[in-house]
Amino acid sequence: MALEMTTDTESAMDTTMSAPPAVSAEGETLKMRGRDVKVFYGDKQALHGVDLDVRKNQVTALIGPSGCGKSTFLRCLNRMNDTIDICRVQGDILLDNDDVYDPRIDVVELRARVGMVFQKPNPFPKSIFENVAYGPRIHGLAQGKSDLEDIVASSLQRAGLFEEVKDRLDEPGTGLSGGQQQRLCIARAIAVSPEVILMDEPCSALDPIATAKVEELMDELRQNYTIVIVTHSMQQAARVSQRTAFFHLGNLVEEGLTNDIFTNPKDQRTQDYITGRFG
Amino acid sequence: MFWTYAALLLLVFVTANVYGRFRAMQVAGHQLSALHSRPSYHGGYLAILAALPAFVLLIAWAIVEPRLLDTMVISAKAESVAGLSKAELQAFLRDARAIAFGGIVAFSDAGKEQAAEVFSSLAQTSFILKTTLIIALVAGGLWYGNRTITPTMRARHFVERTVMALLILCSAVAIFTTIGIVLSLIFESLMFFRQIPILDFVFGTHWSPQSAFEGAGAEHGEANTEIFGAIPLLVGTMLITAIAIFVAAPVGLLSAIYLSDYASTPVRAIAKPVLEILAGIPTVVYGFFAALTVAPFIRGWGESIGLSVSSESALAAGLVMGIMIIPFVSSLSDDVINAVPQSLRDGSAGLGATKSETIRRVVLPAALPGIVSALILAISRAIGETMIVVMAAGLAANITANPLEAVTTVTVQIVTLLVGDQEFDSAKTLAAFALGLLLFCITLALNIFALRVVKKYREQYD
Ligand SMILES: Nc1ncnc2c1ncn2[C@@H]1O[C@H](COP(=O)(O)OP(=O)(O)OP(=O)(O)O)[C@@H](O)[C@H]1O
Ligand SMILES: [Mg+2]
Numbered sequence: 001m002a003l004e005m006t007t008d009t010e011s012a013m014d015t016t017m018s019a020p021p022a023v024s025a026e027g028e029t030l031k032m033r034g035r036d037v038k039v040f041y042g043d044k045q046a047l048h049g050v051d052l053d054v055r056k057n058q059v060t061a062l063i064g065p066s067g068c069g070k071s072t073f074l075r076c077l078n079r080m081n082d083t084i085d086i087c088r089v090q091g092d093i094l095l096d097n098d099d100v101y102d103p104r105i106d107v108v109e110l111r112a113r114v115g116m117v118f119q120k121p122n123p124f125p126k127s128i129f130e131n132v133a134y135g136p137r138i139h140g141l142a143q144g145k146s147d148l149e150d151i152v153a154s155s156l157q158r159a160g161l162f163e164e165v166k167d168r169l170d171e172p173g174t175g176l177s178g179g180q181q182q183r184l185c186i187a188r189a190i191a192v193s194p195e196v197i198l199m200d201e202p203c204s205a206l207d208p209i210a211t212a213k214v215e216e217l218m219d220e221l222r223q224n225y226t227i228v229i230v231t232h233s234m235q236q237a238a239r240v241s242q243r244t245a246f247f248h249l250g251n252l253v254e255e256g257l258t259n260d261i262f263t264n265p266k267d268q269r270t271q272d273y274i275t276g277r278f279g
Numbered sequence: 280m281f282w283t284y285a286a287l288l289l290l291v292f293v294t295a296n297v298y299g300r301f302r303a304m305q306v307a308g309h310q311l312s313a314l315h316s317r318p319s320y321h322g323g324y325l326a327i328l329a330a331l332p333a334f335v336l337l338i339a340w341a342i343v344e345p346r347l348l349d350t351m352v353i354s355a356k357a358e359s360v361a362g363l364s365k366a367e368l369q370a371f372l373r374d375a376r377a378i379a380f381g382g383i384v385a386f387s388d389a390g391k392e393q394a395a396e397v398f399s400s401l402a403q404t405s406f407i408l409k410t411t412l413i414i415a416l417v418a419g420g421l422w423y424g425n426r427t428i429t430p431t432m433r434a435r436h437f438v439e440r441t442v443m444a445l446l447i448l449c450s451a452v453a454i455f456t457t458i459g460i461v462l463s464l465i466f467e468s469l470m471f472f473r474q475i476p477i478l479d480f481v482f483g484t485h486w487s488p489q490s491a492f493e494g495a496g497a498e499h500g501e502a503n504t505e506i507f508g509a510i511p512l513l514v515g516t517m518l519i520t521a522i523a524i525f526v527a528a529p530v531g532l533l534s535a536i537y538l539s540d541y542a543s544t545p546v547r548a549i550a551k552p553v554l555e556i557l558a559g560i561p562t563v564v565y566g567f568f569a570a571l572t573v574a575p576f577i578r579g580w581g582e583s584i585g586l587s588v589s590s591e592s593a594l595a596a597g598l599v600m601g602i603m604i605i606p607f608v609s610s611l612s613d614d615v616i617n618a619v620p621q622s623l624r625d626g627s628a629g630l631g632a633t634k635s636e637t638i639r640r641v642v643l644p645a646a647l648p649g650i651v652s653a654l655i656l657a658i659s660r661a662i663g664e665t666m667i668v669v670m671a672a673g674l675a676a677n678i679t680a681n682p683l684e685a686v687t688t689v690t691v692q693i694v695t696l697l698v699g700d701q702e703f704d705s706a707k708t709l710a711a712f713a714l715g716l717l718l719f720c721i722t723l724a725l726n727i728f729a730l731r732v733v734k735k736y737r738e739q740y741d
Contacts, residue, residue, distance in 0.1 A: 083628055085543065108631045116629035122622035125645045134640070135630040185626070192630060 019097045021056075029056040031196060031226040032077055032114075037091040039072050039081065046072045049091065050252045052245055054196070059218055059227045061237035061258065064247035065273065070230045073247070074198050076100075077228065078114035079107050095196070112139055115189035119201040121181035123173035123188075128165050131173040131184055132156060135192035151191055159187035160217050179210020186217065190225075197221065199229040203236065215240050234274055238262050246270045280406075281341050284413065288337065291417055292330035299325030299428065307430045316435035324434040327441050328420035333413045340409050348401050355397050359390030464719060467712035474706045475507045480713060483508020486676035486687075488696060488707045507710055509717060511676035515593065515686030516662055519672060522597025522682055523604060523661045528654055530601075531608025538609070539616040540624075540638055551613070558606035566670035569599035574671055581683060591673030594682040600667050607657040615649025616642060648733045655729035659722040665690040689718050 022030040032054040039047040047069045054060050054077075062070040072081070079100060081087040093100040100110060112135070123131050132152040135141075142148035152169075156162040161183040165176070173184050182202055189197055199218075203211040218227055218240050231237050237244050238258060245255040246267070254267045265271045303321035307313040314321070349372055353360055360368055371391060377384045378395035379402070428434070472480065485508045534554065538547055574595035581588035588594075619642050627637040643650070673685030674695065696711040 078629070080625065080629060083625065108633055111629060111631035115631075116625075118622060118625060118629070120622055122620070122626040124623060124626065124641050134627070134632075138630070138632050138636050138640070188626075188630065 021096060022094075024053065024055065028058075030054065031056040031096065032228075033092075033094040034073070034076070035092040035094070037073065037076055037089065037093060039069070039076060039090075040088045041084070042086040046250055047076075048250045050247075052252055052255060054226060054228055055243060056226050057222055057224075058242040059222050059229060059240050061241035061244045062228065062230045062247060063232070063234065063237050063244060063273070064253075066232075068247040069250045070247050071200050074116075074200055074228060074230055077196070077198055078111050078116055080111075080116060082107060108139075112192045113194055114196040114198060115192060115194035117182070117185050117189050117197060117199040117202050120205050121178055121185050123176070123181050123184050125172065125174055127170045128156075128173045128176070128184060129169040132187050132191045135188060139192055141192065155187040155191040156184075158190055158221065159183045160213060160220075161187055177210070179206045179213060182206060182210065182214060183217065186214070186221075190221070194225065196226045196228065199227065201230050201232060204232065211236070234262070246273060248273070281337065284337050285334070288330045288334050288413075288417075291333075292326045295329040295421060295424070296322040296326040299323070299424065302425060302428050303434075306428055313430045315431050315433055316438075320434040320438050321428055321432070323438040323441075324432075325421070325424040325428065327438065328424040329417050330420070331441070332420060333416040336409075336412060336416060340405075344405055348398060348405070351401055352394050352397050356390065356394045359394065461719065464712055464716045467709055468716040471706060471709035471713045474709070475713075479505065480507050480509055480710075481717070482510065484510045484678060486511045486692070488692075488710055507706070507713075509689070509714065511678045512687060512689045512692055512714070513717075514678050514680075515672070515676070516688040516690075518593050518680060518682065518686055519597045519600060519668060519688060520658060520661045522594060523601035524654065524658055526598055526601025527604045527608050527657055527661075531605045531653075531657070532612055532650065534605070535609045535612035535616055536638055536643075539613050540634065540642070551610075554609055555606050557603070558610070560603075562603065562664060562666040563670075565599050565603050566666040569595050569667050569671035573599055577683075586683060588683045589673070589685045591671060591685045592683050593672055593686045596668045596672035597682065599671065600661050600664055603664070603667065604657040604661055607660055608653055611653035611656065612646070612650050615646045615653065618649070619645045648735070652729040652733045655725050655732075659725045662722055662725075663690065663718065665694060669694055689714050693718075 022033060024030055030053045034050055034052045037047055037050045037052075038045065050069075050073055052073070062074065064070055075081045076089055076093055077095075077100070081089055089101060095110070095114060098105060100114075124134060126134070129152055132155050133142075133148055136148060136151050142151055153162060153166075156165065161180060164180060165171075165184075173181065176184060182205070186197075186202075203214050206214065215236065218229070221227060229237075229241065241258045243256065244258040244261040246253045246261065246265075246269070248269050254261065254265060254270045256266075261270065262274055265274065271277075299322035300318040302325070303314060303316075303318040311317070316324075352372065352375065353368075360371055363371060370385065371394070374384050374387060375391045375394035375398055376382065378387055378391060379398035384391075483505065485506055487506045534550075538551055538554075542550060570591075574590060574592060577592060577595050577598075578588045578590055623641050623645060624637055627641045628634075632640070668688045669691050672687060672691065674687050674691065675685040676687050676692075677684055679686065693711045693714050696707060696714075
């Protein structure tokens with residue numbers, strides 16, 4: 001995947017996108033690849049060289065005890081760590097064949113391709129419509145008003161929220177229930193048609209019914225998107241993900257098919273964690 | 280005398296406190312767990328019971344006693360004060376007091392000597408009465424408190440309620456002071472409006488109170504009502520305020536955005552306090568900066584491009600006032616911008632928005648109510664500001680929108696009306712109160728409006 005030396009970001013992406021996609025041993029396409037990722041917060045090292053692949057159109061779950069670096073890794077994937085002054089990232093993270101941390105990469109474009117849903121629902125203090133229209137607006141994705149309305153409606157539809165809010169699109173998004181807010185945030189992320197959606201504990205602020213809805217949604221979204229989710233719930237990881245990665249103290253201990261990880265972990269630490277021995 | 284008693288009561292308070300604790304431990308058989316409230320609360324309970332009623336009495340006495348004595352002396356010596364004017368009566372009482380309690384006596388006569396005797400005998404009685412009552416209150420409080428200290432006694436609740444009463448009292452002082460000031464403004468203004476019709480004042484376009492007793496109606500000793508029109512002053516005030524906000528709003532807001540979202544921690548740590556120092560510069564310093572530096576500069580600049588600029592101009596005062604209120608805008612806006620949750624910024628960044636897009640589309644709208652109220656606070660500060668305009672804006676009551684001309688403001692005119700020899704019931708002096716009331720109404724309206732705005736848009740996030 002030799003990058004041609006171009007000064008123009010877009011052409012850098014275009015040329016590399018035409019290269020054949022990386023595939024796993026089983027022949028599955030690798031959407032994102034982390035190679036020897038090390039992250040430092042000031043002097044403190046939070047990740048000690050993580051190699052982790054994210055497969056296309058699958059849900060990858062990151063699990064592990066609190067403070068082990070799950071969020072940190074997730075935030076590397078779309079460079080949300082850039083917003084933290086003291087954070088430094090080493091190693092390679094590839095989206096298709098583009099190095100995410102390449103200085104020629106435009107973060108704006110990257111985040112349009114790799115969207116993020118946060119732990120606490122954080123709708124903007126705007127109307128429901130404006131919340132979803134936000135991304136398409138800043139990226140200029142819509143040609144005119146009716147196009148924008150279509151994007152908003154279809155995003156809400158795919159997030160499974162349309163039926164509930166179609167009569168009150170101009171009411172504030174903050175007036176929705178917690179679960180609705182989180183689905184609104186998912187709709188907001190979908191509206192810029194990303195390729196990858198990162199979710200950091202998306203259900204930890206939700207009640208079981210809202211959680212079930214979001215989980216159901218993830219399973220549908222996986223048809224079109226690649227999803228990485230951080231979760232503290234073993235059951236959730238088991239329910240929604242195809243592959244699971246277990247982190248411990250800034251190291252990736254084990255990664256594999258979700259089924260294997262939960263029924264037949266290779267590492268003692270994984271075993272201890274999923275049986276509730278620590279964490 | 281007052282202070283001796285106050286000190287004694289403090290001593291009672293401390294002693295009762297110590298004794299209360301001891302007593303509580305005693306009735307509990309030295310077992311902490313047997314007490315409903317901790318011993319320190321029992322100490323507080325006893326101390327409050329013993330010292331507080333006496334202290335309240337002491338203060339009440341200090342307030343009431345002099346007036347009461349005066350009235351009693353006057354009624355006892357009615358024949359020697361008959362026919363005295365108010366001021367003469369004051370002098371009479373002052374001398375009588377001085378004779379009785381020592382002090383400088385202007386001149387004395389038989390009447391005053393007698394009044395002094397009444398004074399000292401009354402004071403004696405008052406002293407004995409006061410002392411007895413205080414001792415009785417302290418003793419009664421101690422006795423009752425001591426008797427009621429039992430393990431189950433809810434001393435904590437009692438102390439908490441007393442503390443609350445104290446807090447209420449303090450806020451009441453602030454509130455009543457405000458009410459008092461407003462009332463006095465209103466009464467003085469009413470006296471003014473008895474001479475000058477209120478409509479002439481509020482809607483009049485001519486202001487020259489120095490000539491109040493010239494021209495039409497002057498020979499009857501009546502004030503000429505046509506010359507107390509406040510409009511020129513309001514126009515001047517608004518012109519200068521507008522210029523100031525024009526300077527302060529963009530500069531303050533943009534620097535607040537820089538400080539809250541762009542500046543690195545060390546830059547912020549230095550820049551924010553430095554900005555706030557601007558607020559600490561005495562306004563008189565701004566005033567001569569405006570009069571001696573900015574005004575001549577503007578004049579020179581205006582002349583060089585062929586404009587006539589008066590040496591005192593609204594522009595000079597407005598610009599400098601704008602600089603003065605920058606910290607109000609920037610500091611308050613900085614706080615509200617910082618209060619916008621980081622999660623909203625993250626959410627926006629996560630969608631691929633740049634920093635400036637995030638600020639423009641998410642942060643500023645969310646912070647808008649706070650920013651508006653910051654601006655309005657700055658405006659009311661600018662409206663009330665005096666020193667700069669006194670020194671730099673001039674005294675000419677012009678109605679003009681041209682910032683290069685001299686204008687005058689409400690505050691400047693209040694100052695000029697009250698400087699120099701005063702008669703406290705002339706229309707000229709009373710006009711100052713009316714202007715003060717006008718100013719107060721304007722800033723009050725602005726503040727209420729600001730509160731409304733904030734309330735209406737609050738709770739959009741969180
Ligand atoms: N902004 C930050 N500044 C400094 N240190 C940080 C920061 N964010 C995370 N860390 C540190 O990095 C390590 C990993 O944090 P991270 O948030 O990735 O953990 P996590 O696995 O997501 O934990 P949790 O399950 O509790 O969310 C922790 O030790 C944490 O203290
Ligand atoms: Mg986390």
